[in-house]
Amino acid sequence: MIDTLFSWKAEYEVLAMESRDCADVADLHGQRFPQAWSDGEFVSLLSQSATFGFVARPSNSLVFKPGLSGFVLAREVAGEAEILTIAVQEKAGRCGLGWRLMQAAIRQAALQGGESMFLEVEEGNAPAIGLYRKLGFAVVGKRPSYYADARGQRSAALVMRRDLR
């Protein structure tokens, strides 16, 4: 028993996002981004036919009703897909969930007819840029003063793109 507890390792499942997930998604989004989005905004985005998402949940948690560990929301319109937002719970970071969620979004976008995928990322966000580069995204543009933090400090957005074919 003690051996089992000490060798326990968190495992996660990645599932299609449903409207009942949106309260948890909004909660995690609020933990990871300075501008919170409400669960109503997520429900409304998800109800659009071009929009889809995935959530990561612990599949072997020792906790009753564990929270959401990560999510991604994306859309595909006329061959062009876009990542709208992605986040992983801080304590579940760097164990491959961002990679798995992005792979799910890339696969779904291609299935819906997407030929390329775009995203925007703050130029100082090294973890996210590392993830996107590892997935084959390359910088194709820069939007100066695009983001503002809680103190009003502005920073640029990098626009990144990869082929889906």
Ligand SMILES: CC(C)(COP(=O)(O)OP(=O)(O)OC[C@H]1O[C@@H](n2cnc3c(N)ncnc32)[C@H](O)[C@@H]1OP(=O)(O)O)[C@@H](O)C(=O)NCCC(=O)NCCS
């Ligand atoms: C960006 C984010 C989604 C990455 O999720 P994650 O589950 O930690 O990422 P993964 O474990 O799948 O890591 C995949 C790759 O991303 C890069 N990466 C992830 N975390 C990193 C870190 N802290 N520093 C540097 N590179 C990092 C690495 O290349 C990593 O591959 P490696 O572990 O083999 O070196 C997560 O850090 C997050 O939620 N950040 C806050 C919200 C955010 O910034 N979202 C993106 C907005 S554009």
